[in-house]
Ligand SMILES: Nc1ncnc2c1ncn2[C@@H]1O[C@H](COP(=O)(O)OP(=O)(O)OP(=O)(O)O)[C@@H](O)[C@H]1O
């Protein structure tokens with residue numbers, strides 16, 4: 298698999314906003330049928346990095362390549378036309394819209410989409426429900442239901458099914474499991490595996506090491522805007538990954554300092570924060 302050119306690669310990418318350097322010399326790549334997990338603490342630069350890949354921001358220097366050729370992604374639309382789909386934390390869907398409606402939002406009627414020049418509710422619902430059910434989400438069987446009535450996991454799943462239906466090759470998921478309970482998160486992780494099985498290249502951004510380990514083939518840890526570690530599945534333990542994300546400050550060290558604090562302040566209330 299790794300002899301194929303990556304679908305998407307960043308080569309020596311830097312990003313500054315005026316005098317503020319946010320990303321430094323980023324090198325990552327993702328291939329068809331692989332999940333790259335991007336791990337990093339708050340403010341590490343994860344969102345900025347995905348905005349470079351989804352056409353929201355432009356790199357200050359460095360190259361973005363697709364299928365081995367340098368590309369420009371001047372707008373989100375340009376990225377989506379190249380098959381790069383980004384799903385945001387809450388699925389990017391509209392709570393007061395029906396499932397069928399939200400599935401076709403932003404898909405302007407062109408030659409091939411005759412029925413959608415005038416919104417055809419029945420056909421839209423049928424297509425949306427089928428696409429979602431093909432992903433194993435059989436609980437969604439009525440396209441007239443409002444998106445707002447779906448669980449967080451179902452909304453994420455709907456957004457992923459939609460991206461795949463409209464031909465995405467690269468799926469960028471920004472913290473898709475962050476706000477979800479265990480069962481819902483497991484559901485979304487299953488959908489991620491299904492997208493991978495269908496040959497998409499998936500970039501999965503998360504704080505949660507266990508979620509990353511459940512689906513990841515490759516991992517990159519971002520610390521203060523630089524890739525601090527880069528490894529494959531099975532090469533690091535959960536503890537090692539957690540320590541890396543903490544920026545070298547080991548969990549053991551952290552626990553020791555908390556214990557030290559507790560011992561020093563035994564019987565006193567903690568200070569206000
Ligand atoms: N438009 C901007 N102008 C100036 N600084 C910015 C801009 N966007 C992001 N930054 C800075 O870049 C750094 C990285 O931000 P980013 O949002 O990419 O982090 P993140 O890893 O996504 O964090 P979180 O986990 O909190 O979402 C932060 O210090 C942020 O303040």
Ligand SMILES: [Mg+2]
Pocket residue numbers: 343344345
């Ligand atoms: Mg972010």
